[in-house]
Amino acid sequence: MHDLTGFQRDLLYVIAGLDEPHGLAIKEELEHYYESEIHHGRLYPNLDTLVEKGLIDKGQRDRRTNYYTLTRRGRRELEARREWENQYVADLIEEATPA
Numbered sequence: 459m460h461d462l463t464g465f466q467r468d469l470l471y472v473i474a475g476l477d478e479p480h481g482l483a484i485k486e487e488l489e490h491y492y493e494s495e496i497h498h499g500r501l502y503p504n505l506d507t508l509v510e511k512g513l514i515d516k517g518q519r520d521r522r523t524n525y526y527t528l529t530r531r532g533r534r535e536l537e538a539r540r541e542w543e544n545q546y547v548a549d550l551i552e553e554a555t556p557a
Contacts, residue, residue: 459535466504478525
């Protein structure tokens with residue numbers, strides 16, 4: 459996971475949070491988060507990179523629509539990332555959460 463860009467990590471989080479999302483659903487989620495347009499020329503090459511790295515699988519819904527799912531490796535990488543993040547920000551998050 460250390461060799462991924464922040465955008466690629468965000469792709470993994472979105473794919474993990476949706477049920478077999480297609481490219482446009484992923485694009486819409488990221489556009490909402492980034493508050494700017496995500497171009498196809500940025501989205502699909504990064505999805506292909508994640509497929510090549512074995513972090514996501516790409517399936518075909520129909521002739522024009524692909525969907526994406528996390529692989530077991532992708533899920534393990536996300537879990538490891540969350541554990542790493544929590545060692546630095548868990549206390550911060552707990553402080554901000556009302557009791």
